[in-house]
Amino acid sequence: xxxxxxxxxxxxxxxxxxxxxxxxxxxxxxxxxxxxxxxxxxxxxxxxxxxxxxxxxxxxxxxxxxxxxxxxxxxxxxxxxxxxxxxxxxxxxxxxxxxxxxxxxxxxxxxxxxxxxxxxxxxxxxxxxxxxxxxxxxxxxxxxxxxxxxxxxxxxxxxxxxxxxxxxxxxxxxxxxxxxxxxxxxxxxxxxxxxxxxxxxxxxxxxxxxxxxxxxxxxxxxxxxxxxxxxxxxxxxxxxxxxxxxxxxxxxxxxxxxxxxxxxxxxxxxxxxxxxxxxxxxxxxxxxxxxxxxxxxxxxxxxxxxxxxxxxxxxxxxxxxxxxxxxxxxxxxxxxxxxxxxxxxxxxxxxxxxxxxxxxxxxxxxxxxxxxxxxxxxxxxxxxxxxxxxxxxxxxxxxxxxxxxxxxxxxxxxxxxxxxxxxxxxxxxxxxxxxxxxxxxxxxxxxxxxxxxxxxxxxxxxxxx
Amino acid sequence: xxxxxxxxxxxxxxxxxxxxxxxxxxxxxxxxxxxxxxxxxxxxxxxxxxxxxxxxxxxxxxxxxxxxxxxxxxxxxxxxxxxxxxxxxxxxxxxxxxxxxxxxxxxxxxxxxxxxxxxxxxxxxxxxxxxxxxxxxxxxxxxxxxxxxxxxxxxxxxxxxxxxxxxxxxxxxxxxxxxxxxxxxxxxxxxxxxxxxxxxxxxxxxxxxxxxxxxxxxxxxxxxxxxxxxxxxxxxxxxxxxxxxxxxxxxxxxxxxxxxxxxxxxxxxxxxxxxxxxxxxxxxxxxxxxxxxxxxxxxxxxxxxxxxxxxxxxxxxxxxxxxxxxxxxxxxxxxxxxxxxxxxxxxxxxxx
Numbered sequence: 079x080x081x082x083x084x085x086x087x088x089x090x091x092x093x094x095x096x097x098x099x100x101x102x103x104x105x106x107x108x109x110x111x112x113x114x115x116x117x118x119x120x121x122x123x124x125x126x127x128x129x130x131x132x133x134x135x136x137x138x139x140x141x142x143x144x145x146x147x148x149x150x151x152x153x154x155x156x157x158x159x160x161x162x163x164x165x166x167x168x169x170x171x172x173x174x175x176x177x178x179x180x181x182x183x184x185x186x187x188x189x190x191x192x193x194x195x196x197x198x199x200x201x202x203x204x205x206x207x208x209x210x211x212x213x214x215x216x217x218x219x220x221x222x223x224x225x226x227x228x229x230x231x232x233x234x235x236x237x238x239x240x241x242x243x244x245x246x247x248x249x250x251x252x253x254x255x256x257x258x259x260x261x262x263x264x265x266x267x268x269x270x271x272x273x274x275x276x277x278x279x280x281x282x283x284x285x286x287x288x289x290x291x292x293x294x295x296x297x298x299x300x301x302x303x304x305x306x307x308x309x310x311x312x313x314x315x316x317x318x319x320x321x322x323x324x325x326x327x328x329x330x331x332x333x334x335x336x337x338x339x340x341x342x343x344x345x346x347x348x349x350x351x352x353x354x355x356x357x358x359x360x361x362x363x364x365x366x367x368x369x370x371x372x373x374x375x376x377x378x379x380x381x382x383x384x385x386x387x388x389x390x391x392x393x394x395x396x397x398x399x400x401x402x403x404x405x406x407x408x409x410x411x412x413x414x415x416x417x418x419x420x421x422x423x424x425x426x427x428x429x430x431x432x433x434x435x436x437x438x439x440x441x442x443x444x445x446x447x448x449x450x451x452x453x454x455x456x457x458x459x460x461x462x463x464x465x466x467x468x469x470x471x472x473x474x475x476x477x478x479x480x481x482x483x484x485x486x487x488x489x490x491x492x493x494x495x496x497x498x499x500x501x502x503x504x505x506x507x508x509x510x511x512x513x514x515x516x517x518x519x520x521x522x523x524x525x526x527x528x529x530x531x532x533x534x535x536x537x538x539x540x541x542x543x
Numbered sequence: 544x545x546x547x548x549x550x551x552x553x554x555x556x557x558x559x560x561x562x563x564x565x566x567x568x569x570x571x572x573x574x575x576x577x578x579x580x581x582x583x584x585x586x587x588x589x590x591x592x593x594x595x596x597x598x599x600x601x602x603x604x605x606x607x608x609x610x611x612x613x614x615x616x617x618x619x620x621x622x623x624x625x626x627x628x629x630x631x632x633x634x635x636x637x638x639x640x641x642x643x644x645x646x647x648x649x650x651x652x653x654x655x656x657x658x659x660x661x662x663x664x665x666x667x668x669x670x671x672x673x674x675x676x677x678x679x680x681x682x683x684x685x686x687x688x689x690x691x692x693x694x695x696x697x698x699x700x701x702x703x704x705x706x707x708x709x710x711x712x713x714x715x716x717x718x719x720x721x722x723x724x725x726x727x728x729x730x731x732x733x734x735x736x737x738x739x740x741x742x743x744x745x746x747x748x749x750x751x752x753x754x755x756x757x758x759x760x761x762x763x764x765x766x767x768x769x770x771x772x773x774x775x776x777x778x779x780x781x782x783x784x785x786x787x788x789x790x791x792x793x794x795x796x797x798x799x800x801x802x803x804x805x806x807x808x809x810x811x812x813x814x815x816x817x818x819x820x821x822x823x824x825x826x827x828x829x830x831x832x833x834x835x836x837x838x839x840x841x842x843x844x845x846x847x848x849x850x851x852x853x854x855x856x857x858x859x860x861x862x863x864x865x866x867x868x869x870x871x872x873x874x875x876x877x878x879x880x881x882x883x884x885x886x887x888x889x890x891x892x893x894x895x
Contacts, residue, residue: 099887107877133597133673135631136639346642353613353640353653358702360612360695361659363640400631401642401653452629452673 122458125488129464131471131539132494133452136400138465140444141170143395146210146423147371147407150176151414155201157208159427160412165208167423167440172205173370173407175215175267177246179229184220184242191223191238193245202250206258213262213370213407214250215311216243216292218274230275232283236291243295251302259303264334264370265292270312270319279322285310286326293328308332311370315348317355324355324362332366332404338376340480342393342461345369349402366404373409374480378419385508386482388435389532393478395443396461400450408436435508442507445536446474459484460529471495471539477529485530492523492539503538515542577608579701581694583616584709585672585686592676594718597628600686600711602670604635609696609704610662613640613655616670617689621787621801622648624684624715625674635667648801649689650674662697676715681806682785682832683712712787712832761808762786762829766844774817774846778825781808785832788812793824804829818846 086094146169148156157164157172164172178184181198184191205212218229223238225231233239247263250256269277269285277285289309296307308331310319315335323330333352337345349367356362374381374390381387391408398406413420415428425432448467456462462475477486495518502523505511516523527535582605592598602616614636620627627650630643636654643652654669656662663669674686687710696704764780778790782804792798792814804810826841 096887099884103884130597130628133629135629346644350641350644350653353615357613357615357693357695360697360699360702363613363695364638364655364658399642401639450631454628 124486125457125460125462125475126455127460127462127473127475127488127490128454129471129473129490129492130452130454130494131466131492134466135450135452138399138446138448138450138463140447142398142402142405143391143408143443144169144440145171145173145213145368145405145407146411147173147213147409148411149409149414149421150174150180151417153180155197155204156412157201158204160424160431161204161208163424163431163433163437164210164411167208167437168444169208169210171213171262171405171407172208172210172411173213173215173262173264174201174205175217177214177217178220178242179218183246184222186222186238191241191245193249195249199256202256211258211260211262212250213264213368214246215264215267215370216246217267230273232288236287239288240291240295240298243292244298245295247296247299247302247305247307251299251305253301253303257303260305261303262306262308262332262368263292263296264311264368265289265307265309267311268313268336269310270316279318285319286322289323290326290328293330296329306331306366308334308366308368311335313338313376315352317351320352321355324359330362330365332368333362334368334370336371336376336409337369337406338371338373340374342390342397342478345372345394345397345402345406349398369403369406371409372406373421378417378421380419382419382421382436383434385435385532388439388507389476389478389534390480391436391439392443392474392476392534393461395439396463396474396476399463438507439534442534442536443474445538446472448472457486457488460486460488469541473537474534475527475529475537476534477531479531483531485528488527488529490525490527490537493521495521495523495539496541497521499542501538501540501542503536503540505536505538507534509533509535577699579609579696579699579704579706580607581605581609581611581696581704582607582707582709583614583688583692583694583705585618585688585711587686587711587713589713591714591716593716594676594679597673597675598625598713600672600674601633601668602672603667604663604669604694605666606664606694606696606704609694610664610698611656611694611704612659612662612697613653613695614663614669614705615641615651615653615691615693617649617651617692618672618686619649619689619789619799619801620674620686621684621803624676624678624680624803625686626677628673628675630670630672633668633671635663635665636669659697676718678715679718680715680785680803682803683714684785684803685710685712685787685830685832687711687787687789687830710787710830712830762827762838762840764827764840764842766825766842768844768846770847772813774819775813776818776844776846777811777813778827779809779811780827782810782829782838783831784808786810787830787832789828789830791826791828792818793826820846822846 177198183193183195183198202212219231219233220242221227221229223233225234248255250258251261266288268274275283277283277288279286293307307329310323311334312319313336320333337348352367353363372394408423410421412424413422413426415426417426423434423437446465448465451464451466453462453464459479460475460477462473464473475488497519500516500518501513502516503513584603586601586603588599604614627645630650630652632639632654637657638655639652640655641653650672652670688708692705692708693703694705695702762782764778766776766778768776782788784804784806786804788802788804788810790800790812798814798816800812802810802812822843822845824841824843826839828837828839830837
């Protein structure tokens with residue numbers, strides 16, 4: 079019998095025991111959960127990077143990730159207030175949706191359709207001024223022709239929809255009008271999502287019907303520059319949607335989908351799946367694949383304001399650097415008004431147009447232009463690729479942990495270097511930027527790089543003699 | 544007379560034009576709908592390689608009359624002999640549709656033409672594979688195409704125009720060449736498994752694989768599927784010395800293994816993943832190290848006694864779940880804690 083039991087009544091002892099157990103249990107649960115999380119997070123392979131500087135692979139493309147999407151939170155030209163910031167991103171393609179409803183393009187008087195392009199032209203001109211080409215998501219159904227005036231409904235008359243698409247393409251791609259070449263027209267936006275109509279592959283709200291009439295409209299366009307018509311712009315890569323569209327017989331110039339996937343490596347799986355599905359349709363394998371929105375979550379998240387989003391984007395670009403989609407569109411350029419957890423690369427102008435970390439990734443990775451070099455030893459969290467350009471060798475590494483806490487010291491070895499003295503620059507995005515001189519006699523340079531969580535670094539080797 | 548000549552010339556022209564158009568059309572049709580006739584082959588850049596060195600393999604295509612849009616190149620090799628370093632596209636296939644994927648004993652890439660108006664035609668290089676030699680071998684070691692290799696032809700009734708594949712081989716010198724003396728045992732899970740049965744003319748057709756060949760064969764094997772082996776039967780046999788042996792166990796998800804016969808022609812292996820109780824067919828293909836010819840035999844065996852029982856999905860090679868057991872652990876913990884609480888309450892009631 080201990081001191082407590084000797085000096086207190088059995089009832090009090092029992093009561094204290096029960097209270098202790100009740101207090102202890104949540105703590106035990108919490109500690110156990112943390113332990114399980116840590117143990118499971120630790121399952122993975124650390125990186126051990128080896129760059130063979132003489133094993134030169136294919137040229138690296140940097141255009142494909144200079145594509146951006148802007149949502150339609152405001153019924154106006156949302157890019158205009160941030161056009162300078164957008165131009166600095168050197169965008170190649172900018173996608174917008176809500177083109178009919180936000181810009182009041184279509185009217186119907188009696189049986190006749192009329193079109194007022196003035197407001198949409200303004201938004202397109204803004205895009206063109208940034209150096210990008212517009213990608214127009216043909217959305218949503220103009221209220222003037224939609225059943226019940228609801229913009230996510232089918233039209234009362236499908237021919238009206240075909241006419242709307244025809245006039246849109248004629249206006250922007252027609253040689254007698256805006257005369258723009260190589261414009262992408264994407265039929266709808268996320269048709270499978272409830273917010274955008276919950277379209278199916280059959281029934282009254284059949285996406286294939288929507289697409290077919292859009293293709294009919296495109297067919298009627300006269301004297302136009304080459305343009306691309308495609309879809310289905312679904313919320314993910316869905317085999318039934320892709321295969322249904324591929325086998326419709328309608329004109330399909332590109333395939334598109336959205337990817338909100340927490341694991342960057344899933345982008346490779348998606349691309350592999352798409353090509354595997356298309357191999358029996360050889361001509362389709364050569365068509366552009368467009369991930370017209372991507373991110374780690376489709377929900378708003380404060381993580382979009384942090385280096386988490388930057389590292390994620392870099393990790394996705396690494397996965398797509400060879401054999402990836404033709405274009406991947408970061409969603410989105412600018413937060414909507416009042417959003418503190420929006421998807422934007424740039425805050426809304428009312429909140430000071432704050433530049434978020436993700437904004438800096440594209441220019442940083444652009445330094446990697448050149449021919450890809452053979453890299454082995456990527457890990458679960460630290461991935462990367464290397465390039466050679468005008469005898470300058472660069473290695474890009476990103477440490478992305480979707481759980482958000484992994485750190486790693488990465489052994490890095492460059493092999494088959496020509497003997498001589500090299501300037502070795504180690505440049506962390508949002509971090510240190512240092513240079514050292516390293517004599518190389520045996521063709522090998524070894525370093526250990528500490529990668530804090532959600533960090534990106536470029537190691538650059540330039541021979542000085 | 545002059546009029547007659549003019550009329551005759553006119554008639555000849557009128558008759559010959561449709562005939563020419565007809566025959567040109569016929570030829571055009573023949574060109575547009577050529578029979579599948581594309582071949583893939585692989586060649587090393589040298590005849591032998593030292594352990595630790597890299598060998599560069601050219602993946603070559605000959606499209607014959609076909610017009611090729613894209614090609615999935617899927618390669619398998621003995622992972623104890625080679626480590627895959629990289630695979631990329633080459634001159635005749637300017638685009639990469641799927642990035643190179645490297646595994647233990649496997650390398651895959653999908654390459655393509657620039658567009659449909661400039662398809663891949665003729666002969667040339669479509670991809671380059673770099674392998675590092677790991678262990679010596681007394682006989683050449685092969686790299687071969689898996690059955691999921693696919694060449695997509697434009698305008699064909701059968702989109703896969705690949706008719707045959709030709710493996711390549713190289714001798715690895717130096718290092719621990721004892722590896723060649725002892726049977727090697729490796730496991731790979733390539734998506735397509737065994738090399739195409741139409742790989743080269745000497746390969747037997749798939750229909751002939753069901754039974755052992757009637758003629759005397761250099762390739763023989765036995766299966767020891769005793770229950771005491773725990774669902775991992777022993778495959779053991781003989782083949783030409785140095786032959787690359789590919790063993791495919793046909794299950795829901797086939798398991799493929801590649802081993803090299805030793806200098807006396809012996810080889811053996813077991814599946815890395817235990818098989819469930821049931822009857823299986825195993826197909827064994829031997830690739831001769833010097834002639835490049837292949838021989839295939841097959842057999843059936845039964846796993847019984849319930850000692851096997853590996854889950855089917857184990858052999859799909861799924862990644863280790865990163866957070867897989869959290870929920871189960873928590874449920875068990877909560878259940879345990881609740882039992883503690885109820886136990887304590889019961890004790891309290893008893894003694895208070």
